Amino acid sequence: MRISKGALLVVVAFLVPFVVEFRTALSWFGIKLSILESLALGGVLVIGLLLWAVWPEDGNGGTGAAGSS
Amino acid sequence: MRNAYLDQFPDEARVIKAAFWSSFIALAIGGVLGLVQALHRTDVFRFIQSPDYYTVLTAHGVLLVIVFTIFFLVGTFTWAVTTSLDRGVVDTRFTWAWYIMMVIGAALAGITIFSGFLESAPSILGSELNADVLFTFYAPLEAHPFFYIGLVVFVVGSWLAGVDWFRTWLAWRRENPDERIPLPTFMVLTTTLFWYICTLGVSLSILVFLLPWSLGITESVNPLLTRTMFWYFGHAVVYFWLMPAYLMWYTMLPKFSGGKLFSDPLARVVFVLFLLLSTPLGIHHQYLDPGIAEGYKFIAMTNTMFLLLPSLLTAFTVVASMEHGARQRGGEGYLGWLKALPWRDPIFTGMALAGLMFAAAGFSGMINAGMNINYLVHNTWWVVGHFHLTVGTAVALTFMAASYWFIPQLTGKELWNRSVALGQVVLWFIGMTFMTNAMHRSGLFGLPRRTAEPQYQGFDFEPAVGTVGEINMQVALGAVILTLSLALFLLNMVMTSIGSNSESIPDNTYADTLSGAEDSPRILDNLKLWTAIAVVLVIIAYTLPLASIIDAGGLFGPDIEGFRLSTWVDPAVIESLSEVIR
Numbered sequence: 001m002r003i004s005k006g007a008l009l010v011v012v013a014f015l016v017p018f019v020v021e022f023r024t025a026l027s028w029f030g031i032k033l034s035i036l037e038s039l040a041l042g043g044v045l046v047i048g049l050l051l052w053a054v055w056p057e058d059g060n061g062g063t064g065a066a067g068s069s
Numbered sequence: 070m071r072n073a074y075l076d077q078f079p080d081e082a083r084v085i086k087a088a089f090w091s092s093f094i095a096l097a098i099g100g101v102l103g104l105v106q107a108l109h110r111t112d113v114f115r116f117i118q119s120p121d122y123y124t125v126l127t128a129h130g131v132l133l134v135i136v137f138t139i140f141f142l143v144g145t146f147t148w149a150v151t152t153s154l155d156r157g158v159v160d161t162r163f164t165w166a167w168y169i170m171m172v173i174g175a176a177l178a179g180i181t182i183f184s185g186f187l188e189s190a191p192s193i194l195g196s197e198l199n200a201d202v203l204f205t206f207y208a209p210l211e212a213h214p215f216f217y218i219g220l221v222v223f224v225v226g227s228w229l230a231g232v233d234w235f236r237t238w239l240a241w242r243r244e245n246p247d248e249r250i251p252l253p254t255f256m257v258l259t260t261t262l263f264w265y266i267c268t269l270g271v272s273l274s275i276l277v278f279l280l281p282w283s284l285g286i287t288e289s290v291n292p293l294l295t296r297t298m299f300w301y302f303g304h305a306v307v308y309f310w311l312m313p314a315y316l317m318w319y320t321m322l323p324k325f326s327g328g329k330l331f332s333d334p335l336a337r338v339v340f341v342l343f344l345l346l347s348t349p350l351g352i353h354h355q356y357l358d359p360g361i362a363e364g365y366k367f368i369a370m371t372n373t374m375f376l377l378l379p380s381l382l383t384a385f386t387v388v389a390s391m392e393h394g395a396r397q398r399g400g401e402g403y404l405g406w407l408k409a410l411p412w413r414d415p416i417f418t419g420m421a422l423a424g425l426m427f428a429a430a431g432f433s434g435m436i437n438a439g440m441n442i443n444y445l446v447h448n449t450w451w452v453v454g455h456f457h458l459t460v461g462t463a464v465a466l467t468f469m470a471a472s473y474w475f476i477p478q479l480t481g482k483e484l485w486n487r488s489v490a491l492g493q494v495v496l497w498f499i500g501m502t503f504m505t506n507a508m509h510r511s512g513l514f515g516l517p518r519r520t521a522e523p524q525y526q527g528f529d530f531e532p533a534v535g536t537v538g539e540i541n542m543q544v545a546l547g548a549v550i551l552t553l554s555l556a557l558f559l560l561n562m563v564m565t566s567i568g569s570n571s572e573s574i575p576d577n578t579y580a581d582t583l584s585g586a587e588d589s590p591r592i593l594d595n596l597k598l599w600t601a602i603a604v605v606l607v608i609i610a611y612t613l614p615l616a617s618i619i620d621a622g623g624l625f626g627p628d629i630e631g632f633r634l635s636t637w638v639d640p641a642v643i644e645s646l647s648e649v650i651r
Contacts, residue, residue: 007408
C-alpha cells in the first residue's frame with residue numbers, strides 16, 4: 001500500500017467535507033448537483049482513492065513509508 | 070518498571086480521575102440532549118413539546134460548555150502542573166475540597182435546570198425550581214436562585230483549583246529559585262490568571278444583580294448591563310475551554326508525532342497574548358446591542374483581530390512540530406511527510422483532526438468578529454455552527470483523544486480498543502462536518518438560532534444551494550453520527566476502566582523542545598507584569614462602555630432611582646467621553 005490503513009481512513013474521512021463543500025462551490029458556477037449525484041461523486045472518489053492506495057507504488061508491491069504509520 | 074502517572078502521583082491521580090469522570094458524565098447527558106435538540110428542531114423526530122426544547126437547550130449548553138469542559142480542564146491542569154514540576158500538590162485534601170465544591174455547584178445548577186421537565190416543579194424560596202435561561206443566562210431571562218448559586222459555587226471551586234496550582238508552583242519555586250517555569254505549568258498559570266480576571270465580571274453580575282433579583286430583593290435589573298458583564302466573561306471562557314486543548318497540542322502532540330515542540334519561547338508568547346487579550350473584547354458578542362456606541366464595538370473588534378495572532382502562531386508552531394516528528398519517522402518531501410505521521414494512533418489523529426477543524430472555526434470566527442459581516446449572521450444558525458467547530462470539535466475532540474492517553478495513565482490499565490478509538494475520532498470529524506456545514510450554510514440565508522420552531526409560517530427560506538429539507542437532514546445525520554461516536558468513546562472509557570492492570574503503560578512524559586525555555590527572555594515569566602497589563606487593557610476597554618450603560622439605564626433599570634451613576638459622576642463628563650469614542 002502507498003499509505004497506511006490509518007492514513008487511508010483519515011483521507012477517506014477528508015472526502016466528506018471536500019464533497020460537501022465542492023457541491024456548494026460548484027453551484028457558484030451554475031452546476032447544481034443533487035444529493036444522489038453528490039453521493040455518486042463521493043463514491044467514485046472513494047473507489048479511486050482506494051485503488052490508488054492499494055496499487056503497488058513500484059510495481060513490486062513496495063509499501064513506501066506506510067509501514068511505520 | 071512502570072512509570073505511569075498513577076505510579077508517580079497516586080493521590081493526585083484519584084482526584085484527576087474523579088474530575089474526568091465528572092466531565093464524561095456531563096458529556097454523556099449533554100451529548101444525548103444535543104441529539105434530542107437536533108431531531109426536534111429539524112422536525113425529523115419529535116417526542117418533546119417545543120417549550121421543553123429550551124430546557125433541553127439550557128442543559129445541553131451548561132453541561133457541555135461549562136461542566137464537561139471545566140471538569141476536564143481542572144483534571145488536565147492538575148496533571149500538567151504535577152508532571153512538569155515533578156512534585157505533587159501541596160495538600161490533596163485541598164484538591165479534593167475544590168473538586169467536591171465544583172461537584173456541588175454543578176449538581177445544584179443541573180437539578181434546577183432539569184426540574185424544568187417536571188409538570189409542576191416544586192416551589193422553593195418563593196419561586197418555581199427551573200432555569201430555562203440557556204447557557205447565556207443574562208437578563209431578561211430569569212432563573213431560580215439555586216441556578217445562580219450553583220454556578221457561583223462551581224466557579225469558586227475553579228478559583229480554588231487555581232489557588233492549588235499556584236500554591237504548588239510557589240512551593241516548587243522555593244525549592245528551585247533559579248529555574249524557569251516549566252512550559253505546561255506556565256500555560257496553566259497564565260490561563261488561570263485570565264480566568265480570575267474574566268470571572269470577576271460574571272460573578273459580580275450574579276451576586277449583585279441576578280441573584281438578588283431572582284430572590285426578590287431587588288425589583289429589576291438593567292438587562293444591557295448584565296449582558297455586558299456576561300460577555301465580559303463569555304468570550305474569555307471560550308479561551309478557558311480552549312487552553313487545555315492548546316496545552317495538549319503544544320506539549321503532547323509533538324511527542325505523539327514522534328518529535329519535539331518547535332519552540333518553547335513562541336508557546337510562551339502565545340499564552341501571554343491570551344492572558345492579555347482574552348477579556349477586553351467581549352463586546353464583539355454585542356454588535357447588535359443598540360445601547361452600546363459603535364466606537365466601543367470597533368475597539369472590541371480590533372482587539373479580537375489581534376487575537377488571531379496567537380492562533381496563527383499556534384498553527385505554525387504545532388504544524389512545524391508535527392513536521393519535525395514526521396521527518397524523524399522517515400517522512401520526506403514538501404507534503405510527503407504527512408504520510409509518515411502516526412495516523413493509526415487515535416490520540417494523534419483525534420488531536421490533529423481537532424486542530425484542523427479549529428482552523429475552519431477560525432475562518433468562520435473572523436466573519437463573526439467583523440462588525441459589518443456579523444450583522445448578517447449574528448442571530449442565525451451560523452453562530453451555532455461556529456461554536457460547534459470550536460468547543461464542539463477543537464476542544465471536545467482533543468479532550469476525547471487526550472482521554473485515550475490520560476485514562477490508562479490514571480488507572481494503570483491499557484486502552485480497551487485502539488481501533489474503536491480511531492474509528493470514534495474519525496466519526497466525530499465526519500459527523501461534525503455534516504452538522505456544522507449545514508448550520509453555517511443555513512445561517513447565510515438567515516435561519517434563526519435559539520428556537521424550537523425555525524420555520525416561520527407564510528415565509529420560505531431560500532438556500533443558495535439545495536433545500537431547507539436537505540440542510541435539516543444533514544444536521545440530523547451529523548447529530549446521529551456524533552451520538553454514535555460519543556457512545557463509542559464512553560464505551561471505550563468504561564471498558565478501559567474495568568479492565569485489568571497492565572505493566573505496559575507508557576511513561577508519563579511530555580514533549581521535549583527543539584528550542585527550549587533558555588532561548589526565551591526571562592521577562593516572559595513575569596506573571597505580575599502581564600497580569601497588570603491585562604488588567605489595564607480591561608479597564609481601558611470596559612470603563613467607558615459600562616459607565617455609559619449605567620448612566621443610560623441605571624444599575625437596576627431605568628425606572629429605579631437612587632442607583633444611577635450620575636450620583637457619583639457628572640453626566641457631562643460621561644457624555645463628552647462618549648463623544649470622543651463615537
